[in-house]
Amino acid sequence: MARFLAPEAFSAATEAISLLPFNFERTGTQQYLVANMVGDFIRLTEDEINKLIDLRATPGDGLYEKAYSAHLITGSNQQAQRQLLALRLRSRMSFLQQATPLHIFVVTLRCEHSCPYCQVSRQSTDRSRFDMSEETAMRALDIAFASPASRIKIEFQGGEPLLNFSLINTIVSTAKVRSASLGKKVDFVIASNLALLDDVVLDFCKSNDILLSTSLDGPADLHNKNRPRPGANSHELATTGIRRAREVLGPDRIGALMTTTEASLDRVDEIIDEYLQLGLDGIFLRPLSPFGFAIKTKQFQKYDAKKWLSFYERGLRRVLEINRQGTPFREFYAALILTRMLSDRPIGYVDLRSPAGIGLGALVYNYDGSVFASDEGRMLAETGDNAFRLGNVDRDTYESLVLSDKLIDAISSSLTQCAPECSTCVYESHCGADPVYHHATQGDALGIKPLSAFCARQKGIMGLLLDILENSPEDAAILRRWVS
Amino acid sequence: MTLPLYGTASLSAGFSSDKARSVIRLRAVDSIGERHASDFGLVKTPEELKRAAESNWSSIFVVSDSSIQNEFSESFERQLILVPRKFDYLGDGDVLGFDHSSRKFRTLFRRNSAHNSLLVTERCNNYCLMCSQPPKDVDDRWILNEIKESLSLISPETRALTFTGGETLSDWEDFIGVLRQCRDRLPATSLQVLTNGRAFANSQIVDAWRDIEHPNLMAAIPVYASVDSTHDYIVQAKGAFDETVLGILKLKDRGQRVEIRVVLHALTAPIIAETCQWIARNMPFVDHVALMGLENTGFAVANDAMLWIDPMDYRDELARAVDLLAAAGVNVSVYNLPKCVLSRSVWPHALQSISDWKNGFVDECDRCYERKTCSGFFTTGRPRFSRGVHAITS
Numbered sequence: 113m114a115r116f117l118a119p120e121a122f123s124a125a126t127e128a129i130s131l132l133p134f135n136f137e138r139t140g141t142q143q144y145l146v147a148n149m150v151g152d153f154i155r156l157t158e159d160e161i162n163k164l165i166d167l168r169a170t171p172g173d174g175l176y177e178k179a180y181s182a183h184l185i186t187g188s189n190q191q192a193q194r195q196l197l198a199l200r201l202r203s204r205m206s207f208l209q210q211a212t213p214l215h216i217f218v219v220t221l222r223c224e225h226s227c228p229y230c231q232v233s234r235q236s237t238d239r240s241r242f243d244m245s246e247e248t249a250m251r252a253l254d255i256a257f258a259s260p261a262s263r264i265k266i267e268f269q270g271g272e273p274l275l276n277f278s279l280i281n282t283i284v285s286t287a288k289v290r291s292a293s294l295g296k297k298v299d300f301v302i303a304s305n306l307a308l309l310d311d312v313v314l315d316f317c318k319s320n321d322i323l324l325s326t327s328l329d330g331p332a333d334l335h336n337k338n339r340p341r342p343g344a345n346s347h348e349l350a351t352t353g354i355r356r357a358r359e360v361l362g363p364d365r366i367g368a369l370m371t372t373t374e375a376s377l378d379r380v381d382e383i384i385d386e387y388l389q390l391g392l393d394g395i396f397l398r399p400l401s402p403f404g405f406a407i408k409t410k411q412f413q414k415y416d417a418k419k420w421l422s423f424y425e426r427g428l429r430r431v432l433e434i435n436r437q438g439t440p441f442r443e444f445y446a447a448l449i450l451t452r453m454l455s456d457r458p459i460g461y462v463d464l465r466s467p468a469g470i471g472l473g474a475l476v477y478n479y480d481g482s483v484f485a486s487d488e489g490r491m492l493a494e495t496g497d498n499a500f501r502l503g504n505v506d507r508d509t510y511e512s513l514v515l516s517d518k519l520i521d522a523i524s525s526s527l528t529q530c531a532p533e534c535s536t537c538v539y540e541s542h543c544g545a546d547p548v549y550h551h552a553t554q555g556d557a558l559g560i561k562p563l564s565a566f567c568a569r570q571k572g573i574m575g576l577l578l579d580i581l582e583n584s585p586e587d588a589a590i591l592r593r594w595v596s
Numbered sequence: 597m598t599l600p601l602y603g604t605a606s607l608s609a610g611f612s613s614d615k616a617r618s619v620i621r622l623r624a625v626d627s628i629g630e631r632h633a634s635d636f637g638l639v640k641t642p643e644e645l646k647r648a649a650e651s652n653w654s655s656i657f658v659v660s661d662s663s664i665q666n667e668f669s670e671s672f673e674r675q676l677i678l679v680p681r682k683f684d685y686l687g688d689g690d691v692l693g694f695d696h697s698s699r700k701f702r703t704l705f706r707r708n709s710a711h712n713s714l715l716v717t718e719r720c721n722n723y724c725l726m727c728s729q730p731p732k733d734v735d736d737r738w739i740l741n742e743i744k745e746s747l748s749l750i751s752p753e754t755r756a757l758t759f760t761g762g763e764t765l766s767d768w769e770d771f772i773g774v775l776r777q778c779r780d781r782l783p784a785t786s787l788q789v790l791t792n793g794r795a796f797a798n799s800q801i802v803d804a805w806r807d808i809e810h811p812n813l814m815a816a817i818p819v820y821a822s823v824d825s826t827h828d829y830i831v832q833a834k835g836a837f838d839e840t841v842l843g844i845l846k847l848k849d850r851g852q853r854v855e856i857r858v859v860l861h862a863l864t865a866p867i868i869a870e871t872c873q874w875i876a877r878n879m880p881f882v883d884h885v886a887l888m889g890l891e892n893t894g895f896a897v898a899n900d901a902m903l904w905i906d907p908m909d910y911r912d913e914l915a916r917a918v919d920l921l922a923a924a925g926v927n928v929s930v931y932n933l934p935k936c937v938l939s940r941s942v943w944p945h946a947l948q949s950i951s952d953w954k955n956g957f958v959d960e961c962d963r964c965y966e967r968k969t970c971s972g973f974f975t976t977g978r979p980r981f982s983r984g985v986h987a988i989t990s
Binding site for chain 1: 723725797822823824825826828829832834837838839841842845870874877878879880899923924
């Protein structure tokens with residue numbers, strides 16, 4: 113039975129191998145982090161990467177096997193390697209098939225809080241000027257229902273949207289009628305500080321299956337310092353509201369977001385414990401965005417990406433410790449990034465997309481009828497910058513907004529796939545364009561990435577996650593469970 | 597113990613010579629319901645012989661050691677087959693293929709078994725180092741005809757049926773005709789087709805497969821490594837990896853069900869975690885992954901020195917592999933390995949996968965608490981046992 117052939121008979125000749133696209137970054141002496149076209153990471157030594165680029169890898173030398181499995185090389189005549197990459201890329205980008213699933217209605221800009229970091233520049237008076245009219249709301253609904261996504265989400269924002277609760281009522285009932293007649297599913301979210309939450313609002317949320325999203329910055333003193341209101345009881349109202357909402361609507365029907373201020377930087381453990389005590393299943397550790405009062409009051413400048421990253425790392429390690437002690441609890445930003453790093457599921461998260469999520473991911477209808485490409489876009493407009501104002505509900509249609517030169521320019525000029533620094537970045541597959549941030553901080557939708565705090569934070573977080581995945585098996589197992 | 601599925605009749609009568617083979621179905625002598633031309637009354641005792649005569653059976657199949665053969669030939673005008681006692685396992689509803697001149701027969705279908713598999717051909721375009729059914733380059737297209745005849749005799753209540761080879765798609769047009777027949781005759785039966793998947797690189801064949809539209813059809817396709825040269829060496833066919841992977845992608849692109857199978861031996865087991873990591877990342881959409889202990893028969897015996905690895909020596913790698921797939925949401929099972937050589941984390945995935953006719957246990961198993969839910973061992977070929985085999989008593 114000597115008819116079996118030796119392994120060498122099945123090796124490709126060197127000239128029959130081709131390189132597939134990959135990015136890499138030097139991570140230390142002789143060490144490289146390499147990412148294939150869909151962001152799978154492997155580590156190679158300098159010697160290995162040089163051999164690979166010279167196509168001097170051969171079956172049996174270990175390098176060939178490593179590089180082939182990671183889709184860095186293919187047999188020149190083979191199809192499967194390329195087809196696998198194509199398929200995975202298609203899956204990762206398939207969020208593009210659901211254009212504009214999110215529609216944000218700024219039903220009022222009024223708010224009874226007076227937060228110095230307010231990114232939307234809330235107003236405190238004059239109902240007639242800063243509330244959205246019913247007429248504007250109905251036109252905005254026309255646009256929302258004209259978007260191609262088969263399922264849309266309507267999010268009520270402010271100001272404090274519950275100050276214009278009657279309009280929310282009208283929008284929800286009208287949207288439901290349209291949803292039924294058009295066969296387009298619609299979900300609702302109210303982003304509220306919960307200060308005005310009462311039984312009427314809760315019953316309304318329950319009967320219309322509406323999610324609540326609120327702000328909780330941490331323990332009472334920190335939260336109340338960040339979020340002043342008459343009576344200095346923002347924390348009490350928020351936590352009471354969260355408890356009530358969990359009771360009435362169910363534990364998964366309310367989420368909370370925190371914003372990091374300078375005062376938060378040393379207190380991440382306490383902030384996390386606050387979320388844990390309320391029975392919430394995770395926390396979203398969020399930096400301040402460079403918009404609105406956050407700029408005016410100089411809140412934004414008070415800490416840099418490096419400080420924020422060390423805050424984030426301490427927080428993530430605390431969250432992992434909580435998991436190791438037996439309580440499942442997530443850090444939601446890590447969960448988003450991990451889903452990108454460890455799966456090919458399309459992530460619609462607006463800031464982590466390229467092409468950017470502005471317009472294609474979300475449209476924002478401001479109280480006065482102007483339409484913005486993102487929530488941050490309208491924040492800029494409140495301080496006089498109309499770069500992301502796409503039009504007005506009175507004059508525009510879904511098509512005229514999404515096909516506007518302004519939007520197309522911003523999206524096409526910010527693609528990470530071809531931007532300097534981004535296109536060769538080892539983390540590119542898992543990152544996003546965020547043109548609004550770069551416009552706000554650098555006056556340019558593309559931005560110079562080495563100067564970008566967004567870039568520094570992204571690289572920092574992904575590097576941290578990779579380090580844990582590779583070097584801490586117990587924590588890695590926890591992180592893998594967060595992949596949704 | 598191994599059930600004898602092949603044998604030679606000690607006596608046969610009444611078969612014409614213008615047809616070389618017949619497919620016959622055994623029926624209990626008292627069975628009511630319509631008799632098919634292929635039905636034989638099944639007789640194991642003199643009592644049943646009497647009842648067969650009373651019920652006007654014109655064809656009978658006798659399981660008996662042959663001292664009383666004369667009685668039979670006188671009593672029945674038409675057809676008779678007599679087989680030795682060791683085929684006592686045969687029962688009502690079973691289907692056999694019978695060769696008239698040589699009197700050789702093969703059990704094709706056992707109604708009471710959950711493990712019915714039909715061999716489609718012995719030809720194959722792979723030549724796997726561990727093949728349990730070594731390929732032969734012969735014209736065996738008669739087998740497909742025999743299968744076509746059998747299908748109309750198989751109970752529509754059959755839960756599962758496997759088609760195996762050789763490469764089942766060697767004559768793909770004919771074979772797809774057989775699967776269409778299954779769609780019409782056995783729509784409630786879950787069908788599993790073992791194939792190396794290379795044929796599916798051809799879009800015409802995948803389209804034909806999709807068009808069968810059997811409600812429960814699965815292609816079970818081996819992928820032995822994430823690297824072309826390793827896989828190609830194991831299956832002894834250059835270019836096989838590319839075709840197989842492409843085939844899987846084309847099947848899934850058309851919404852067809854696919855199982856990936858990895859046979860564990862010294863060339864695949866040490867890298868099983870890497871292979872499964874690759875499957876989890878690149879093909880999490882497959883319907884099932886089966887990681888299978890080696891059946892030490894056929895080429896596996898000839899290549900024993902190259903292939904044998906004690907399952908204890910890949911136990912941790914296997915546990916990691918299962919964990920990686922499960923974490924990615926991929927449905928994974930471990931076949932053919934007894935629980936005592938598996939990490940406990942793998943137990944929930946370990947199935948009793950060895951076909952009943954070639955499944956056995958060792959003495960040590962008698963006092964094992966897990967025996968009832970354990971795969972046990974193959975009895976075929978030259979079984980090799982792990983040093984880790986021991987009774988689990990806690």
